[in-house]
Amino acid sequence: MENWQDQKSYIKTFTEDECAISTQDLSVFYGGTVQKLFNVSLGFKKNTITALIGASGSGKSTFLRSLNRMNDRVARVDGSIMFHSLDVNQSKINVYELRKAIGMVFQKPNPFPKSIRENITYALKANGHRNKKKLDQIVEESLKAAALWDEVKDKLDQSALALSGGQQQRLCIARAIALKPEILLLDEPASALDPVSTAKLEDTLKQLRKKYTMVMVTHNMQQASRISEYTAFFHLGHALEYDTTTNIFTNPQGEITEKYIQGSFG
C-alpha cells in the first residue's frame, strides 16, 4: 500500500444546512509530533447513519473521539469542528455541555455498577434534575428508544451488570439518549456482541435514525452496508473516500478503497 498517496480522495460534500456536524482540516497529533490524522474534512448529514470504515490504525476512531472532544488531554487536535455554525474545537467551549449534545457509545458495553435506572439518571442527576416523576419518564422513554424497555421494565432497580452484553450495550445507548443529544457517536458498538445481539442493536440504531444523527466506526463491512446511508473510508490517517454506502460498496472510485472493500487487506 505504498502508493496510497497516488489515490486522489473522493469526498462527497454537503451544504452546511444539511450537516449535523462537519469538520474542516481536522488533524490529530499524539505526543506533540506524531500525526495520526491528516486534514480530514467531512460533513455528516442530519438523520443519517454514517459508517467510518478502514483498517486498524487508520484513524477512524481517533477522528470519532475528536468530534466530542474526548481527545482533550490525550492528543492535540487542530482544525475546526462545526456544530450549529460554531467551531466547537476551541478552548472556550464548555466540553461538558458539548458532550451532552454529542453522545458517545463505546466498543465494550460498560454500564456503571449501579441499577439500570441509576445508569440512566446518573448524568441527569449530575445536571441537577431532581423531579422523580420526570426522571422516571425519561428512563422509560430512553429505554423504549433503545428497544430495551420490554426486557428490563420489571427490574429497573436491579444491577445493570446482571444484563447480557447486548442488553448492556443498548443500556449504554439509552444512557446517552437520556441527555437528548443531537448526535450519537458509536465506536464499534457491536464488536463485542454475538450475532443475535448485534441484529437487535442494529435494529435499534435504524429506529433511532429518525431522530438522531449517528456516526459509527465499524470493522464489520456487512454491518456498514446493512445500516448506514453514507460511508467514509479511512486509510493511514486520511479520509480517502466518502460517498453513499451504495457507491462505496458497488462502485468505489479509488483503488485502495476497492481493495479494502474486497478484503485484500485490513
Added chain:
Amino acid sequence: MAKKEQDLQQVVEDALAEQKVPHVKFKGIDPRNIDVDRLTKPSKETRQERWGKGLTFLAIILIGVLIVAIIGFVGMHGLATFIDNKVNVFHFLFSTDWNPGAGKNHVGAAAMIVTSFAVTLLAAIIATPFSIAVALFMTEYVSGKRVQILQSFMELLVGIPSVVYGFIGLMVVVPAVRAVFGGTGFGILTATLILFVMVLPTITSLTVDAFKAIPKELRKSSAALGATKWQTIYHVVLRAARSRIMTAIIFGMARAFGEALAVQMAIGNAVLMPYNLVSPAATLTSQLTSQMGNTVMGTLPNNALWSLALLLLIMSLVFNFLVHLIGKKG
C-alpha cells in the same frame, strides 16, 4: 515481470532435475512403536507429579497444624480463666474491675475492650478521608513517575518499625497533647494520632488498588455523558470501589487493633475506663505486652492475660470474616 517468473521457474526445474535441491528425508520420523505395557505403568513423570503434589500438600498440613496449635493453645489457656478459675464470662466482658491478682471477681476487661475499640475506630475514622484523598490524587490526578514517588513514600511509612513510631509518639506527640489538651499527655488521643499514621499507608495502598481496578472505560463513558472529573469520581469511581474501600478500612482497623508496642508507649497503661480522650488508659494489646513478664504460668493473673490474647485472636478472625463477607457481596 512474466519473464522473470519464467526464468525463476526454469532455475528451480533445472535444480530439481540435477537433484541439487536437498530433499526432505522422512527417515527416522516414523511413528514410534507404542509399548502398551508402559501405558499402564508409572514413569518418571508420574513420580514427579506425585512428589510435587506431596510436597505442597505437606507444607499445607504443617501450616494447618501450626494454626490449629496456636488457636488451640491460646484457646486452652484463655478458657482456663473461665473453667479452672471460675471467672464469669460476663464479668470478664462487662466489668471494669481489673486486678486479677486479687481473685476471680476482679478480672473485668471492659475498660481495655472499650479502649481498644476506641483507638481503632478513631484511627480509622481519621485515616480514611486522608487515604481516599491521597489515593484519588495518585490515581486520578497524577500519573507516571510522580505516582511511583508517592507510592514509595507510602511504602516507607509501612516499613518504619512500630517501636520508632512509639518512640516518636512518646517524645513528640505526648508532650504536644499535654501542652494543647492538658492532662498527662498519655491516653486515647495520643495513641489514635500514632495509629492514624500507622494505618494510613495500609488503607491508602489498598484504596489505590481499588481505584486502579476500575476500568478506564467507565471513566471515559462518564466523561462522554458530559460529567466533570469530580462528578465522575464522586458518582462512578467511589461508587464502584465502595466495597474494596470498606475492605481497605477493615484491614487498617485490624492493624490498629493488633498494634501493641507503639500504643503501649503512648497510652499510659492504666487499666481504667477512659472518661476522656486524654486520660491514661490501656488496650488489650498494651496490657498484654506490659504485664506478660509479671505473671506466673498457671496462675489466675497469667490465665487472664491469655484470655485477653484469646479475645484479640477472636477479633482478628472477625475482621477476616468481615473482609470475606464484603468480598463476596462485591
